[in-house]
Amino acid sequence: MKSLSKFMDSFGAILLAVIWIAPLLFAFWAATHSTSDAVNLSLFSPWTLDNFRVAWNGAPWLKYFMNTFTLVTVILIGQFILTTLAGFAFAQLQFPGKDFVFILVLMQLFILPEVLIVENYAMVSRFGLFDTILGVGMPYMASAFGIFLMRQAFKGVPIELHEAARIEGCGLLGILWRVYVPLAKPTYLAYALVSVSTHWNNFLWPLIVTNSPETRPLTVGLSIFGAPENGVDISIISAATLMSVAPLLIAFLIFQRQFVQAFLRAGIK
Amino acid sequence: MSAHVNLERRRQAIYGWLFLSPAAVLMTVFAFYPTIATLWSSLFSRNTRRNPTEFIGTENYADLFADPTFWLVVKNNLFYAGVTIPVSIGIALAMALWANSKISARSFVRTAYFTPTVLPMIAAANLWLFFYTPGLGVLDQIGSVFGLPSVNWLGQPETALWAIIIVTIWKEAGFFMIFYLAALQTIPEDLKEAADIEGTSRWTYTRRIVLPLLMPTTMFIAVNAMINSVKLIDHLFILTKGGPSDASKLILYYIWEMAFAFFDAPHAAAITILVIAVLGVVAAVQFFYMDKRTHYQ
Numbered sequence: 001m002k003s004l005s006k007f008m009d010s011f012g013a014i015l016l017a018v019i020w021i022a023p024l025l026f027a028f029w030a031a032t033h034s035t036s037d038a039v040n041l042s043l044f045s046p047w048t049l050d051n052f053r054v055a056w057n058g059a060p061w062l063k064y065f066m067n068t069f070t071l072v073t074v075i076l077i078g079q080f081i082l083t084t085l086a087g088f089a090f091a092q093l094q095f096p097g098k099d100f101v102f103i104l105v106l107m108q109l110f111i112l113p114e115v116l117i118v119e120n121y122a123m124v125s126r127f128g129l130f131d132t133i134l135g136v137g138m139p140y141m142a143s144a145f146g147i148f149l150m151r152q153a154f155k156g157v158p159i160e161l162h163e164a165a166r167i168e169g170c171g172l173l174g175i176l177w178r179v180y181v182p183l184a185k186p187t188y189l190a191y192a193l194v195s196v197s198t199h200w201n202n203f204l205w206p207l208i209v210t211n212s213p214e215t216r217p218l219t220v221g222l223s224i225f226g227a228p229e230n231g232v233d234i235s236i237i238s239a240a241t242l243m244s245v246a247p248l249l250i251a252f253l254i255f256q257r258q259f260v261q262a263f264l265r266a267g268i269k
Numbered sequence: 270m271s272a273h274v275n276l277e278r279r280r281q282a283i284y285g286w287l288f289l290s291p292a293a294v295l296m297t298v299f300a301f302y303p304t305i306a307t308l309w310s311s312l313f314s315r316n317t318r319r320n321p322t323e324f325i326g327t328e329n330y331a332d333l334f335a336d337p338t339f340w341l342v343v344k345n346n347l348f349y350a351g352v353t354i355p356v357s358i359g360i361a362l363a364m365a366l367w368a369n370s371k372i373s374a375r376s377f378v379r380t381a382y383f384t385p386t387v388l389p390m391i392a393a394a395n396l397w398l399f400f401y402t403p404g405l406g407v408l409d410q411i412g413s414v415f416g417l418p419s420v421n422w423l424g425q426p427e428t429a430l431w432a433i434i435i436v437t438i439w440k441e442a443g444f445f446m447i448f449y450l451a452a453l454q455t456i457p458e459d460l461k462e463a464a465d466i467e468g469t470s471r472w473t474y475t476r477r478i479v480l481p482l483l484m485p486t487t488m489f490i491a492v493n494a495m496i497n498s499v500k501l502i503d504h505l506f507i508l509t510k511g512g513p514s515d516a517s518k519l520i521l522y523y524i525w526e527m528a529f530a531f532f533d534a535p536h537a538a539a540i541t542i543l544v545i546a547v548l549g550v551v552a553a554v555q556f557f558y559m560d561k562r563t564h565y566q
Contacts, residue, residue: 086291222395
C-alpha cells in the first residue's frame with residue numbers, strides 16, 4: 001500500500017515535470033530539424049543546425065545580446081549604488097522625515113513601473129533619453145524593493161562593528177564601504193541574480209523606449225523577428241528563441257541552487 | 270555633552286538625506302511625479318489638430334464606463350486573475366509537496382518545475398506558439414491521433430484567453446513553488462512523526478497540519494499572483510494581440526494600445542489611475558490585514 005502511493009507520487013511528479021518542460025523540448029526538437037520534419041514529428045528524421053544559421057543571419061543578434069548585456073549591467077550598477085546608500089540611511093541613520101519617506105518607498109512597491117508607461121515615456125523623452133539604453137534602465141534604478149532588501153540586510157549588522165570602525169577613525173562612507181557592504185554580500189548576490197533575470201526578460205518598457213537595432217534588447221528583437229508579418233517558420237523561430245534564452249538558461253542550470261536561494265531570499269525578506 | 274549629541278544628530282540628518290537623495294530624486298521622477306501627472310492628464314481632453322487640450326473633469330472616466338470594450342477588458346482581466354491565481358497556487362503547492370517528498374528523480378523534477386521562471390515571457394510565448402498553431406501545432410497533432418478536429422486555439426474567442434492563461438500558469442507556478450518549498454522545510458519533523466504514531470492518514474496530516482502552517486506563504490504568493498495578473502501580458506504581443514475581437518485583451522495591454530497605437534493618452538491615463546487605485550486597495554489590505562494575521566520570521 002505504502003509503496004503503491006510512493007509510486008503514484010513519483011509518477012505524478014515526473015509526469016508533471018515532463019509536461020512542464022515539454023514546450024522547451026519541443027522547441028529544441030523543432031530547432032534541430034527541418035520544418036516539415038518538425039511539424040510531422042517524424043522521429044527518425046535527420047538532425048540539422050541550419051535553422052540556427054538562418055536565424056542568426058536574420059537579425060543583428062550579436063548587437064541585441066550586447067544591448068541586453070549592457071542594459072542589465074547599467075541597471076545593476078545603478079541599483080547597487082542607489083539602494084546601498086538609501087538602504088543604509090533607512091537602517092542605521094536617524095533623521096527627521098525618515099518614517100514618512102519610508103512609507104513613500106513602500107508605496108512605490110505597489111505602483112508598478114509597468115503601469116506608468118505613458119508618463120514615464122514622456123519623462124524619458126524630456127530628458128532626451130528616448131531610444132537609449134540609459135533611458136530603458138533609469139526608471140528601475142531606484143528600486144523600492146532593493147532599498148527594502150538592503151535595509152533588512154544592513155539592520156542585521158551588529159552595531160559593535162559600526163562603533164569599532166568609528167573609533168578607529170573611519171568616516172560614515174568608509175564604515176558603509178568596509179563594514180556593511182562586505183557583510184551584505186549574500187544579499188547583493190541574491191539581488192543581482194533577481195535583477196539580472198528580471199531585466200534580461202523585461203519586454204514592455206524596452207519595447208516602448210527603444211526604436212532601433214542599436215538599443216533594442218533581445219526580448220524586443222525576438223518579438224520583431226518572430227512577428228507573423230516576417231513570415232518566419234516555426235523551426236527558425238524556435239532556433240531564435242533557444243538562442244536568446246540560452247545564456248540565462250545555461251547559467252541557471254549551472255548555478256541552480258544559487259538562483260533558487262536568491263529568489264527565496266529576495267521574496268521572503 | 271549636549272552640544273556633542275546635537276552635533277551628532279545634525280551630522281546624521283545631513284548624511285541621511287544625502288544618502289537618500291539620489292534614490293529619492295529618481296523615485297520622484299519615475300514614480301511619484303508620473304503618478305500625479307497621470308491623474309492630472311486623465312482630467313484633460315485629447316490634444317488633436319482641431320481641438321487643443323482642455324480641462325474636462327471626469328469625462329474620460331465617463332467615456333470608459335460607457336465603453337463596452339473597457340468592460341470586456343476588465344471582465345477578461347478578472348477572469349484571467351480568477352483562474353491564474355488559484356490554479357497556479359494549487360499547482361505550486363502540489364509541486365512543492367512532491368519536490369519535498371522522497372521520490373525518485375527529485376532534482377530533475379525540481380529543475381523542470383522551476384525552469385520556466387528564468388525564461389522571458391516573449392520566449393515562453395514563442396515556445397507555446399508551436400503548441401497552439403492550428404494544423405501544425407503539437408496540440409492539433411495529438412488531437413488528430415484521437416481523431417479530433419483541428420482547433421484554432423488562438424484564433425477563436427472561446428479559447429484565446431484560455432490559451433493565454435495556460436502560458437501564465439506555466440510561467441509562474443514554478444516560481445511560487447520555491448516559496449512553498451522553503452516553508453515546507455521549516456515544518457518540524459516531529460509533527461510528521463507524531464502524526465504517524467497517531468496513525469493519521471497522509472491526507473489528514475496535509476490538510477490539518479501542513480496547509481495551516483503554509484497559510485502565511487499562501488498569502489504572500491496570492492499577493493504576488495495578483496500583481497502578476499496585472500503585469501504578465503508580454504505573451505499577448507506574440508500570441509493573440511488581444512484578439513480575436515478583444516476576447517483576450519488584458520488591461521495593461523489595453524493601456525499600451527490606447528497610448529502607443531491609438532495615441533489616446535488621456536484615456537490611457539484614466540485606465541492607469543483606475544489600475545493604481547485597485548493596486549492601492551490590494552496594498553492596503555495586505556498591509557493592514559495580512560501583515561497582522563500572518564506575520565512570521
